Amino acid sequence: MDSIYKVKQITKLYQSCDKCGLPKINCICNIISKVKTKAKIWILSTEKEFYRPSNTARILKLVNPESTEIYLWERTKKPEELIKNIEQDIYDVYLVFPEENRDIENTEVMHNHADKVPAFILLDGTWKEAKKILRRSDYLRGLPTISLNVDFKSEYNLRRGVLEGNLCTIEAAIEVIRNNNELENADKINKVFKMFLNGFKFGLYGQRVNTK
Numbered sequence: 001m002d003s004i005y006k007v008k009q010i011t012k013l014y015q016s017c018d019k020c021g022l023p024k025i026n027c028i029c030n031i032i033s034k035v036k037t038k039a040k041i042w043i044l045s046t047e048k049e050f051y052r053p054s055n056t057a058r059i060l061k062l063v064n065p066e067s068t069e070i071y072l073w074e075r076t077k078k079p080e081e082l083i084k085n086i087e088q089d090i091y092d093v094y095l096v097f098p099e100e101n102r103d104i105e106n107t108e109v110m111h112n113h114a115d116k117v118p119a120f121i122l123l124d125g126t127w128k129e130a131k132k133i134l135r136r137s138d139y140l141r142g143l144p145t146i147s148l149n150v151d152f153k154s155e156y157n158l159r160r161g162v163l164e165g166n167l168c169t170i171e172a173a174i175e176v177i178r179n180n181n182e183l184e185n186a187d188k189i190n191k192v193f194k195m196f197l198n199g200f201k202f203g204l205y206g207q208r209v210n211t212k
Contacts, residue, residue, distance in 0.1 A: 020062055021053040023203025032192050037067040039180040041173050044073045045124035054158040056170035057124045063192045073133050083139050092116040095143040120176045124169045148175050
């Protein structure tokens with residue numbers, strides 16, 4: 001099994017929750033309302049990225065557990081479980097990646113196969129890391145590519161050096177879900193994302209956030 005959750009569950013943030021990554025005083029694991037999106041979200045992540053406390057892929061898995069899967073990307077080992085899913089005929093699979101960074105010839109076409117489940121692959125990490133994953137993953141080549149064009153600035157500000165105009169992983173997933181006409185689910189996930197941002201920032205200073 002190459003689901004990254006099979007590896008371990010620990011973060012480097014002092015006294016942090018091993019699931020949501022937030023300081024324990026602001027843990028949201030037991031207070032959020034969960035959703036089940038029609039669209040499948042498959043996240044390909046390096047181990048280094050996944051265990052950063054500020055990682056948002058874990059939050060998406062927490063709020064949308066049945067429709068989100070996180071797979072471990074390794075340079076010398078392919079994610080067989082993800083590849084198996086890509087090859088299944090029941091899914092309509094797309095790679096979500098910025099057009100300006102596209103260096104592999106993919107066809108940017110949105111099919112509407114009513115008899116198939118839409119599935120979207122997100123590369124979790126910095127754009128440098130994502131480009132490396134894409135370049136070294138032959139199983140992603142040939143997949144139709146979707147580029148998200150948004151008219152708002154990312155709210156993610158937990159790390160330095162985040163390029164303006166780029167969305168973090170959970171924000172990209174929210175837009176994909178919106179594009180799949182699941183507006184209510186997208187709004188619920190966005191609410192949890194904002195709870196995460198507030199809980200993270202206040203928790204770094206030992207302050208508890210009132211979630212009521």
